[in-house]
Amino acid sequence: MSSTAQNSPNPLPLRDRMKIPRQPMPEQAPEVRAHNYAEVNLGYSPELAKQEALRCLECEKATCSQNCPVGVDVKSFVELIVAGDFLAAAAKIREDNVLPAITGRVCPQEDHCEGNCKLGRKVKPLGVGYLERFVADYEQRMGFHAMPKVAPTGKKVAVVGSGPSGLTVAGDLIQKGHKVRVFEALHELGGVLVYGIPEFRLPKQIIREQVDYMRKMGVEFETDVVVGRTVTIDELMGEEGYDAVYIGTGAGLPQFMGIPGEHFNGVYSANEFLTRINLMKAYKFPDYDEPMLDLHGKDVAVIGGGNTALDAIRSALRLGARKAYVLYRRSEAEMPARAEEAHHARQEGIEFHMLTAPVEFIANEKGWLTAARCVRMELGEPDASGRRKPVPIKGSEFNLPLSVAVIAIGTTANPIVQSTTPGLGTNKRGYIQADEQNQRTTRQGVFAGGDIVTGSATVILAMGAGRRAARSIHEYLTSGQW
Amino acid sequence: MFKILEAKFLAPGIKRFVLEAPRIARKQKPGQFVILRIYEEGERIPVTIENSDPERGTLNIVVQSIGKTTHLLNSLNAGDSILDVVGPLGKPSEIEKFGTVVVVGGGVGTAMAYPTAAALKRAGNRVISIVGARNKELVILEREMREVSDELLITTDDGSYVEKGFVTDKLRQLMQNGTKIDLVLAVGPIVMMKAVSEMTRKDGIRTMVSLNPIMIDGTGMCGGCRVLIDGKSEFACVDGPEFDAHKVNFEVLVQRNSMYRDAEQKSLTDFKECQHAAQPAEACVPGGR
Numbered sequence: 001m002s003s004t005a006q007n008s009p010n011p012l013p014l015r016d017r018m019k020i021p022r023q024p025m026p027e028q029a030p031e032v033r034a035h036n037y038a039e040v041n042l043g044y045s046p047e048l049a050k051q052e053a054l055r056c057l058e059c060e061k062a063t064c065s066q067n068c069p070v071g072v073d074v075k076s077f078v079e080l081i082v083a084g085d086f087l088a089a090a091a092k093i094r095e096d097n098v099l100p101a102i103t104g105r106v107c108p109q110e111d112h113c114e115g116n117c118k119l120g121r122k123v124k125p126l127g128v129g130y131l132e133r134f135v136a137d138y139e140q141r142m143g144f145h146a147m148p149k150v151a152p153t154g155k156k157v158a159v160v161g162s163g164p165s166g167l168t169v170a171g172d173l174i175q176k177g178h179k180v181r182v183f184e185a186l187h188e189l190g191g192v193l194v195y196g197i198p199e200f201r202l203p204k205q206i207i208r209e210q211v212d213y214m215r216k217m218g219v220e221f222e223t224d225v226v227v228g229r230t231v232t233i234d235e236l237m238g239e240e241g242y243d244a245v246y247i248g249t250g251a252g253l254p255q256f257m258g259i260p261g262e263h264f265n266g267v268y269s270a271n272e273f274l275t276r277i278n279l280m281k282a283y284k285f286p287d288y289d290e291p292m293l294d295l296h297g298k299d300v301a302v303i304g305g306g307n308t309a310l311d312a313i314r315s316a317l318r319l320g321a322r323k324a325y326v327l328y329r330r331s332e333a334e335m336p337a338r339a340e341e342a343h344h345a346r347q348e349g350i351e352f353h354m355l356t357a358p359v360e361f362i363a364n365e366k367g368w369l370t371a372a373r374c375v376r377m378e379l380g381e382p383d384a385s386g387r388r389k390p391v392p393i394k395g396s397e398f399n400l401p402l403s404v405a406v407i408a409i410g411t412t413a414n415p416i417v418q419s420t421t422p423g424l425g426t427n428k429r430g431y432i433q434a435d436e437q438n439q440r441t442t443r444q445g446v447f448a449g450g451d452i453v454t455g456s457a458t459v460i461l462a463m464g465a466g467r468r469a470a471r472s473i474h475e476y477l478t479s480g481q482w
Numbered sequence: 483m484f485k486i487l488e489a490k491f492l493a494p495g496i497k498r499f500v501l502e503a504p505r506i507a508r509k510q511k512p513g514q515f516v517i518l519r520i521y522e523e524g525e526r527i528p529v530t531i532e533n534s535d536p537e538r539g540t541l542n543i544v545v546q547s548i549g550k551t552t553h554l555l556n557s558l559n560a561g562d563s564i565l566d567v568v569g570p571l572g573k574p575s576e577i578e579k580f581g582t583v584v585v586v587g588g589g590v591g592t593a594m595a596y597p598t599a600a601a602l603k604r605a606g607n608r609v610i611s612i613v614g615a616r617n618k619e620l621v622i623l624e625r626e627m628r629e630v631s632d633e634l635l636i637t638t639d640d641g642s643y644v645e646k647g648f649v650t651d652k653l654r655q656l657m658q659n660g661t662k663i664d665l666v667l668a669v670g671p672i673v674m675m676k677a678v679s680e681m682t683r684k685d686g687i688r689t690m691v692s693l694n695p696i697m698i699d700g701t702g703m704c705g706g707c708r709v710l711i712d713g714k715s716e717f718a719c720v721d722g723p724e725f726d727a728h729k730v731n732f733e734v735l736v737q738r739n740s741m742y743r744d745a746e747q748k749s750l751t752d753f754k755e756c757q758h759a760a761q762p763a764e765a766c767v768p769g770g771r
Contacts, residue, residue, distance in 0.1 A: 185701050187519055187526075187566040195703070224568040226701050230505050254705040256715055263715065263734050265741045269705035275698050280525060286752060289525040289551060291745030367737035414702045416720065 008058055009083035022124035023052040030347035034317050037199045037283060040344055041105070044134040046086070052127050053081035057118055064113040064128060069464025070103075070168070072096045074113055074128055081131060090139035093132060098171030098214070099164065099463065101140060101206045104133025106197060106307075107460045108338045140206075145213050150177040155477045158183060158242040160227045160417065163191025164459045165450030166248035167210070168466030169473070170219045176474045180218075181242075183225040188279060191250050192451075193459070195279040196271070198311050200318070201341070204278075228416035233424070237445060244473050247432060247441070247448040248466065251456045252414030256407055257303070261361030266293065266369030270302070270312045270408035277315050296320035299401055301372060303327050303358060304408035305335035307458075310345050312406045317348060324350050325400070329357040329377050329390040355379070355390065359397065361405060371399045410456050417452070431455060439469035444482045447473055483563040484518075487540060492622045493615075495547040496590055497556045498532060504539030506569050512597035513575030513692065513724055516543065517700040519566040520555055527551050528697045528719075531570065532593045532623070541567075544593035544622070550749040554766070571700045572723045575690075577601045581664035582608045584656060585631070586649050586678055588670020589615055592623050594692055595669040600630040602667075608632050610661070612652045614670070618643035650677045663687050668727065672736055679727035689727035693718050696739060710734045 010017070026042040027033070033040050044052065056078040064074040072093055080089035093100045109115070109129040117125035139145065155178045159166045162184040170180045188194045190207040215221065225231060227249070236242045254269035256262050276282040280290035300321040302313040305328035317324045326345070328335060331354050335342060346352070358372040376396035379388035413430035425433035425442035434441050434448040441448050449465030451457055476482065488500035506516060510531055519526045533542040547553045558564070575598040583602050587595040592613050603609045611631040615621045616639045628634045635652045636644040645652075649670070656663065666689040668678040675691040682689045695707040695718050702720035709718050710731035716722065756766035 185568065186699060187568070195699075224566050225505065226568060226571065229570055229701075230509060230568070251703075253702045253717065253720070256705070256708075263708065263710050263731075263738065265737060272698065272704040272706040275704045275706075280698065281523070284523075285745060286749060288523045289749055291525075291742035291749070293741070294744075367734070414720070416701065 009079055010054055010056070010058065012054055014057055017055050017057060018119065018123055020051065020055050022055070022127055023048045023130070025127070025130050027344075030344075030349070033200065034348040037318055039203050040200050041133075043137055044130055046134075046138070049081055049086075049131055049134040050084065052131060053078045055119060056082075056126050059118055063116040063118065064126070067112045067116040068096075069112065069460050070097045070467045072113070072132070077135065078126070078128075078131060081135065086135050086138045087142065089135040093135065096467075097463070098168055099210050100132050101136035101210060102164070102193060102202065103460055103463065104129050104131075104136055105202050105206070106193075106338075108458055110339050112460065140209055145216070147217065148175045150175060152179070153177040153477065155179065155243045156181070156241060157473060157477075158236045158240070158245045159248065160233075160245065161185075161191055161248040161250055161450075161452075162189040162211075162221065163248055163250045163450065163462065164193060165250075165462035165466035165469070166191065166246065167214065168463045169246045169248065169449075169470045171214055171217070172467060172470030173473060174214070174217045174219050176470075178474070178477060179220075181220040181222060183227050183231075184221065184223045185226040186279065187223050189221055189223065195275045196308065196311065198274065198278055198315050200314070201311065226416065228420040233417065233421040233443075233446060243477055244445045244447065246439075246466075246469055246473065247417055247446065247452060248450045248462070249414060249417055249452045250462075251411040251451040253412050254407070255410050255412055257358070257409060259358060259360055261363060261369075262407070264361050264363040264369045265367050266363075266402075266404045267361055268404065268406045270304070270308045270406050271411070273312050273406045274308070274315065277319070283315075283319055292319065293404060294320070295404060297322050298403035299323040299325075300404040300406070301325040301327050301400065301402050302406040302408050304410075305330065305337055306408060306410075306456075307337050307341060309406075309408035310337050310341045310350075312408055313350055314345055314348060316404065316406070317350065321404075326350060326352045327356045327358060327372075327374065327400075328352070328354050330387060331355055331379060334387045357390070357392070358400075358405070362399065369402060369405060371401045372405055374398055374400050411451070413452065413455075421446075429455070437468065438472035438475075439465055440472060440482075445476070483565060484567040486558055486560055486562050486564065489559045489562075491556075492544065493620045495556065496544065496620070496622055497547075498542055498544050498593075499558075501541045501543060501564065501567060502539060503541040503567055506567065507534040507539050507541045508536045510534040510536075510541065510570040511574035512577065512601040514570035514572045515594070515723065516541070516567050516569030517571060517697065518543075518555075518564050518568070520551065520558075520564055522565065524554075524565070525551055526566075526698055526700070528571070528694065528700065530590065530594045532596055544590060546590040549746050550753040553750065553753060568700065571719055573721070575601065575667070575724055577605050579606045582610065582662055583665045583667065584653065584663050585609060585611045586653065586666065586668040586670065586674075587611065587613045587623075587627070588649055588668070588674040589620065590622070591668075591670030591674075591692070592627065595667060596623050596626055596630070598667060599627065603630045603632075610656065611635065612637070612649045614638070614649035614674070615643075616640065648677070649674060650681055653678060653681055657681070657685065657687075665690070666727075667691075667724075672732055672739075675727065675730075676732040679730065679732070683728050690724045691727040691730060692723045693725060693730065693735060694723070694739075695735060696741065709738075
């Protein structure tokens with residue numbers, strides 16, 4: 001093992017790099033942040049970033065990048081941080097990832113880059129996400145963005161949905177010289193980044209900045225267009241003259257559990273609960289008109305163990321909830337949420353009830369929720385997902401008093417685009433069929449990716465699909481071959 | 483921004499707007515609705531489409547002042563703009579030749595029923611319309627409804643116009659005098675739709691109602707508009723807004739629509755107090771307009 005990589009700006013021998021502890025992310029104190037909506041993580045200073053970057057082993061085979069859905073060149077951008085050229089580091093990331101300020105905040109790094117970091121075998125992995133966030137924020141603060149100059153190709157692409165996959169497609173294709181217009185059903189751009197992820201985890205200002213950057217690159221945006229209703233895919237490709245369409249309409253209809261009492265007042269889907277807060281700013285009522293139930297002094301539970309569940313329950317806490325519970329039917333090991341979020345939620349005082357599931361909601365005579373009848377579970381044999389199946393324990397039922405319950409157990413496919421686009425193939429669960437490599441659908445010129453193809457997944461996986469789709473759309477537009 | 487080209491009160495508290503909305507005007511079908519947001523801090527509310535002109539690219543909406551947003555909206559005039567209008571949303575009404583169709587419109591619901599009545603007439607149905615309102619002033623779209631109906635019956639709660647009574651009285655008469663009814667469409671207050679539904683259930687007359695639950699996005703994403711249909715949750719924005727009346731749980735609809743009554747009341751009271759202090763409407767919203 002050589003002591004340092006050739007041409008590396010990092011002067012430290014490898015063994016010394018491993019002695020540097022992982023630099024902690026500065027954050028708001030839990031007791032303070034549990035009562036405000038400001039971002040939890042405060043971001044690295046340049047000094048912290050350089051110190052953390054020095055830990056990179058600069059592996060010859062960069063397994064971190066291999067495990068990144070968009071293929072960010074981690075080693076190169078980290079070396080540029082060590083060299084102190086933060087803007088070049090940002091430009092390096094942007095070659096592969098058009099939304100670094102967002103992925104730096106919400107990507108489950110432990111499943112990708114950091115999970116594959118060789119440092120992690122002996123000590124803590126490199127803080128790739130923290131470093132990515134640092135350079136993206138630095139670039140924004142400096143007001144500097146690399147603006148690629150490309151010759152226009154004369155081709156037009158319509159992108160349906162302005163969530164992470166749609167923005168990725170738009171960002172990648174505009175840099176190839178195609179004309180790109182993004183259609184968004186809601187009044188704000190960003191999709192799930194805006195309505196789903198709360199301010200304290202992803203400030204909306206960050207999304208606006210990323211969208212503004214794309215506007216400067218030439219991407220056009222049109223809000224208030226529900227493709228399938230306001231205009232169809234066929235109309236886009238016909239009278240509106242688009243040469244290709246990318247469908248990235250995202251996670252669809254919220255799933256309910258099908259247990260008695262789900263229609264009681266106080267029972268929400270996570271999508272509705274979060275949309276009221278994040279998109280409609282109900283937490284600022286009455287300055288904003290959107291109403292929200294007053295949660296002060298009330299007991300709230302979320303059902304589910306994913307990021308959406310934690311976003312919802314941490315929001316409830318910030319809206320004044322007295323008790324805030326997570327009810328999850330499996331054990332902690334199976335929880336799909338990002339590790340950092342679960343850690344933050346615990347610090348803030350969220351109570352986790354693992355191996356617990358509601359079987360019925362109970363209300364007063366006026367239809368307002370008063371409790372959830374719950375049952376304890378134990379783990380049995382592995383199920384179709386490979387995880388051990390939760391099995392109810394007989395006689396373990398108990399009532400948990402609650403005023404609000406938020407159901408965050410996933411979504412099913414939204415049918416609007418599929419049902420209005422003849423010839424667009426879907427699978428038996430109603431999601432759009434698309435090739436895993438090139439994201440082509442069964443309709444010529446129509447591509448799809450993200451949650452509307454895979455079902456609920458993560459921001460970065462949707463971006464990965466967007467990346468593949470952009471490459472494939474470019475290929476189709478230049479070759480004309482389907 | 484969506485420009486208001488014309489604005490006119492049809493009745494006290496009920497206003498018709500003609501909006502410049504070419505995309506929506508091109509696609510609108512009877513039974514569908516739009517969601518709008520007036521200004522940055524505003525809420526999204528579903529609103530009735532009364533008509534559209536695809537050639538001109540205009541959309542007619544009819545709005546009744548109920549809460550803060552609708553009061554504010556009805557204070558707007560030609561030349562003003564609405565920040566967001568999205569649609570057309572929901573499934574269109576099923577239009578085919580059923581035979582004899584009774585279209586019941588209660589209050590502002592008449593505006594929602596009108597385009598469907600017109601389409602049913604064009605499809606060759608015999609259309610009998612029943613329009614009900616609290617009093618003479620609140621009877622809307624009488625001329626329009628008459629134009630698309632073979633027969634138009636009108637009732638007012640106080641008897642100040644045509645005949646004192648409720649729409650259900652007229653429906654009962656039709657059923658009792660042996661009129662063979664193939665379909666009933668009822669749009670109006672929940673109590674009215676429920677009463678119509680109870681009345682037609684016994685004879686098994688197919689009855690559709692257009693539901694008006696609380697909604698946010700209107701695209702199936704939030705699930706806030708779920709209604710209990712035959713014991714199962716359905717979303718009014720993508721599965722409706724029209725449903726088989728005999729399968730609708732109206733009590734749950736009433737209960738869920740009451741969810742934010744306190745907050746809605748506060749918003750309206752604050753807004754009215756502000757207006758009462760002789761402020762122009764735009765001074766009564768954050769940041770002005």
